[in-house]
Amino acid sequence: MTSTEDLAARFESVFGAAPDGVWRAPGRVNLIGEHTDYNEGYVLPFAIDRAARVAVRVRPDSTLRLLSTFGNQGLTTADAGALQRATARGWTKYPLGVLWALQQRGVRIPGLDLLLDSDVPRGAGLSSSHAIECAVVCALNELTAAGLGAEDMVLATQSAENDFVGSPTGIMDQSASLRGAAGHAIFLDCRDQSLRLVPFDAESAGLVTLVIDTRVSHSHAGSGYASRRASCGLGAEVLGVQALRDVRPADLGDASALLDPVTFRRVRHVVTENDRVLQAVALLGSAGPTAIGPLLDASHASMRDDFDISCPELDLAVETARSAGAIGARMTGGGFGGSAIALTPVDAEQRVRAAVERAFARAGYAAPDIFGVRPAAGAIRVG
Template sequence: MILGTNELASRFEGVFGVAPDGVWQAPGRVNLIGEHTDYNEGFVLPFAIDRTARVAVRLRPDSTLRMLSTFGNQGLTTADTGALDRSTARGWTKYPLGVIWALQQRGLPIPGLDLLLDSDVPRGAGLASSHAIQCAVISALNTLTAAGLRVEDMVLATQRAENEFVGAPTGIMDQSASLRATPGHAVFLDCRDQSVRLVPFDAEGAGLVLLVIDTRVSHSHAEGGYGSRRESCELGAEVLGVKALRDVGMEDLEEASGLLDAETFRRVRHVVTENDRVLRTVGLLEAAGPEAIGPLLDASHASMRDDFEISCAELDLAVDAARSGGAIGARMTGGGFGGSAIALAPAGAEPQVRAAVERAFAQAGYAAPDIFSVRPAAGAMRLA
């Protein structure tokens, strides 16, 4: 349960002995469809969820950083804005430290600060918990330092923090969703030019529910699987003579199969077909509503399982069990190698879907998954 704004501010004052300058929040996200297309300059369709990271922040007159969270046992962390060291950053503090470092790289002087973090975005679940922290922090610093950053600037700064400070080779989808989302809509993002179109996604109005199935298999973008997939995509683009796989069309796949080794071709085929699925999903949402997109969710999961090979046994079981329980479509979401699946189901079938997944996990001897519903929520904002 996330702390209320006043309670977080009160906790801050109890820890640091003075009231914060303000409280900001930024949401996690679910990616409805469009996986591993962002760093290939393609299309994605995420939405912000009603799970958020909140930070109470106060600027200091010196260069000292003091950071504490309401969860875990890391305790109070101290650092100096003039001597940030990515090699010694640990745990969740990598994310605010990375944001401060990235802003410094833009030539912005960042003073010391006190920060208290609270979050109910599940960590390691593929719901962008790290980006929620980064987006809350950069929103706070943009306001408190009067930096005047546009949302596009904040997207790129948090990406640089993630890539170069944290060491995770991610694209711009997660922070774009967290910073630019609105309630009741998915964010149709062109990752080449950052252009955005908000697409209505009212599952509840269509008599549907979107369930997140957290397999509790933790993943990390800073580990090798994510990076190796990105390298395969870059190799494919180089061999095919294009700037990015965004420039390869469905009609080019037959020729590509003769130019690429089998594994690289499978990686390329996933990205190309996933871009096509994003575009078709947007079209269906605008023309027919969310009840029409189930088969595209299923096809996306099959592509991630077979071509991109980023699923795992628990994710596959979650998807299959949800479908057998009555979901109209299901897929893993996020970077893969663990994390969460999503299932779009008739509201009346929610109990059966939950029961089917829980039963399947118990029979397989897996830890019980955490299953909860989400709805499209607002992006980052100041609360106090």
């Protein structure tokens, strides 16, 4: 990633003046709790040590000029007074969506120059889009003196995703990026946004959290994400509850008689996944990270078999990592591609890496990108 100083210097060379500041927001790994957030359930993500950064300067007019250090989109120009979802393209729909969402909340958005840099892999299920949005919302909150708290910024970026970008996501990703803390996972209740930091120090336990990016790109806006969310809504309606968070594992027997087989499997995943999050939080507090491996394994099986959001590359990554010594592994993120995580003893790390690379080569898949992550601090001004 470009240093903060180099990013500010590049901004000045492109836009002709120094930025008013530089803001950073991390991507996230979800340790456990997938597709539970929009069901008002529980999640356990952590912010990672890869992030998006934006250098921003307020303009005296309503012109928006946006540029990134990656890709070939070039400089994008828009009018802050006429933001339209239909005309947003590529990565720019994320900052433009945040501007639009803040406008809907009565925040006056001036013209801006913005330069984006990011080392969160795109399409890998590590919330690269939310990292951009959270960096931008922090910058605008400060530059416009909007006075929004973390919970308000979470809801603003969710609106940007849902209503501008067109992705029906919940609040997990933004919450992790905005409210994360080094050395901790975030136990988040998605019904009321209450949050508790849970110590997650894999290194002290002799473990490394490996991310296996399968390079199978996914998009919430264009995948089966919306259909899964619709199934969950149908399940809650038939079962007569506000959200699937209100269904307990003991209720699944009765639910199976009321729901069609596909909807029941979707519901069963969410209900059992919520329970796994609660178990993981309890185990991290009592026995530490070495105890949660079986829960990661069970989570992946549920996503593969009940929620149908895995893919052959993810399954191969998970199975191979386990066989090579990981104590637990699962796909992470919305699914249909992206990344798996493998909680791995440090002395088995190289063996797991090599085994997954060989397995992908034998299967004829593109070489995966494998790297370690650790819990990092949430969004902050860095320059």
